[in-house]
Amino acid sequence: MSIEMHSLPGYAPELNPVELLNGDIKRHVAQANPTTPAELPQQPPRICAAARTSPRS
Numbered sequence: 001m002s003i004e005m006h007s008l009p010g011y012a013p014e015l016n017p018v019e020l021l022n023g024d025i026k027r028h029v030a031q032a033n034p035t036t037p038a039e040l041p042q043q044p045p046r047i048c049a050a051a052r053t054s055p056r057s
Contacts (some may be wrong), residue, residue, distance in 0.1 A: 034040045047055035 009015070013023070029040070032039075034042070
């Protein structure tokens with residue numbers, strides 16, 4: 001039995017599509033600046049719908 005060591009990046013969001021979506025959601029919610037907690041849940045579905053229709057190049 002042998003063990004192989006592989007070097008992995010500590011944090012590489014560009015390699016993980018979920019991290020890209022999380023960044024988009026955070027940026028768009030900050031730009032939308034919801035004024036009440038009730039407005040906050042409305043933002044992510046809009047962003048996710050936009051991400052589905054315009055993929056990154």
